[in-house]
Structure formats: structure tokens, C-alpha cells
Amino acid sequence: AQSVTQPDIHITVSEGASLELRCNYSYGATPYLFWYVQSPGQGLQLLLKYFSGDTLVQGIKGFEAEFKRSQSSFNLRKPSVHWSDAAEYFCAVVTLGGTSYGKLTFGQGTILTVHP
Amino acid sequence: EAQVTQNPRYLITVTGKKLTVTCSQNMNHEYMSWYRQDPGLGLRQIYYSMNVEVTDKGDVPEGYKVSRKEKRNFPLILESPSPNQTSLYFCASSFRQGEWGANVLTFGAGSRLTVL
Numbered sequence: 628a629q630s631v632t633q634p635d636i637h638i639t640v641s642e643g644a645s646l647e648l649r650c651n652y653s654y655g656a657t658p659y660l661f662w663y664v665q666s667p668g669q670g671l672q673l674l675l676k677y678f679s680g681d682t683l684v685q686g687i688k689g690f691e692a693e694f695k696r697s698q699s700s701f702n703l704r705k706p707s708v709h710w711s712d713a714a715e716y717f718c719a720v721v722t723l724g725g726t727s728y729g730k731l732t733f734g735q736g737t738i739l740t741v742h743p
Numbered sequence: 744e745a746q747v748t749q750n751p752r753y754l755i756t757v758t759g760k761k762l763t764v765t766c767s768q769n770m771n772h773e774y775m776s777w778y779r780q781d782p783g784l785g786l787r788q789i790y791y792s793m794n795v796e797v798t799d800k801g802d803v804p805e806g807y808k809v810s811r812k813e814k815r816n817f818p819l820i821l822e823s824p825s826p827n828q829t830s831l832y833f834c835a836s837s838f839r840q841g842e843w844g845a846n847v848l849t850f851g852a853g854s855r856l857t858v859l
Contacts, residue, residue: 733785
């Protein structure tokens with residue numbers, strides 16, 4: 628069965644510092660990978676996705692992520708964090724085929740705190 | 744505006760009192776899904792529906808029912824709620840999911856349910 632692991636439950640950075648949130652997946656075939664952000668009291672908003680092609684994908688709000696098949700990773704990065712980036716971030720993978728078409732499996736989430 | 748609408752947004756109820764959380768989307772999406780979010784566990788899929796009259800269990804279906812009589816609606820039914828169903832619930836929808844590809848989910852704003 629597929630799984631997604633976000634090793635860091637909580638990360639704190641200073642405003643203006645760089646950010647990397649880790650995501651590792653376990654899935655036999657080529658994965659379809661996503662990063663979502665959840666601001667306090669809000670639903671989930673898509674930051675970026677990887678389906679195929681260029682392994683470095685750009686998203687909204689200045690975020691990017693790199694798919695590394697050899698490491699089964701899809702880490703999220705941002706060069707300079709803003710206070711408004713404080714939120715919870717979720718990595719997710721979609722299962723295609725078999726008996727679980729379209730099942731989106733989420734990681735446990737990483738809470739980002741930004742210090743001024 | 745394209746959106747997924749959930750109601751109610753907040754609900755406090757008592758053990759055993761049947762309740763329904765409605766979900767409606769206006770994007771003509773075929774795929775709909777329910778998730779629950781609990782601290783440290785991320786989002787876990789309860790049920791999903793590939794199309795009208797087609798539903799299937801996700802990872803945590805016990806204690807829940809769903810129906811998909813119309814394309815736009817996908818209500819979540821708790822026949823006899825228990826305190827362990829206290830959670831934040833999200834409905835989501837997308838165009839088709841399948842072997843040929845995945846589509847991005849659009850999430851509702853969430854429904855916070857407390858069962859006493």
C-alpha cells in the first residue's frame with residue numbers, strides 16, 4: 628500500500644530564511660505527488676503538483692518542489708519565508724490503478740511557525 | 744464561483760443522534776471524497792465516489808455512510824455518532840481519477856464535528 632511520510636511534525640524558521648519541508652513516499656509505480664497548504668481555520672489549497680516531466684516544479688506563493696525518484700522524495704522549498712507562510716503543509720500521493728483509483732494519501736503534516 | 748460547499752461548518756451533537764454533513768460542488772466533477780483530519784494523523788480518506796451511484800470505502804469507513812444519487816452532492820452520514828468521530832471533516836472533488844491520470848482535488852472549507 629502506498630504511504631507518505633513527513634518526518635518533521637513542526638518546523639520553526641525566521642522570516643526571510645530559507646525553508647525545506649521533507650516528504651518521502653512509498654509507491655510502486657510513478658507517483659502523482661502534491662503539496663497542499665492549510666492556513667488556520669481554512670481548507671486545503673494546492674501549492675503545486677508533479678505528474679511527469681521536469682522534476683523541479685514551481686508552485687504558487689514562491690514555492691517549488693523537486694521529485695527525486697532515487698530517494699523517493701518530493702521536498703518542498705522556498706528561498707525566503709514570509710510571516711504569512713505560517714500554516715500546516717501536507718504532502719500527498721495519488722494511487723492510480725488497482726482497486727484504489729484516485730485515492731489520495733496524505734502525510735501527517737508539518738506545522739510551520741515563522742518568527743519575525 | 745467554482746467551489747465545494749459543506750454544511751454545517753460547526754456542529755456539536757450527542758452520542759447516537761444521527762447526523763448528515765452535506766457536500767455540494769458546482770464544477771460538474773465526477774470524483775468526490777470525504778476525509779477526516781486529526782492531529783498527528785494528517786487527512787484520512789473515509790469514502791470516495793468515482794461517479795454517480797459508485798462509491799467505495801477509503802481507509803477509515805467504519806461508522807460512516809455515503810450516497811451519490813446526484814453528481815453534485817455527496818453527503819456523509821453518521822448513523823450513530825460516537826465521541827471517536829469528533830474530528831474535522833473535509834469534502835473534496837475533482838474531474839475523473841483513473842489509470843490514465845490524476846486530477847487536482849478542490850476542497851471544501853471543512854466541518855468541525857464534536858460528539859459528546
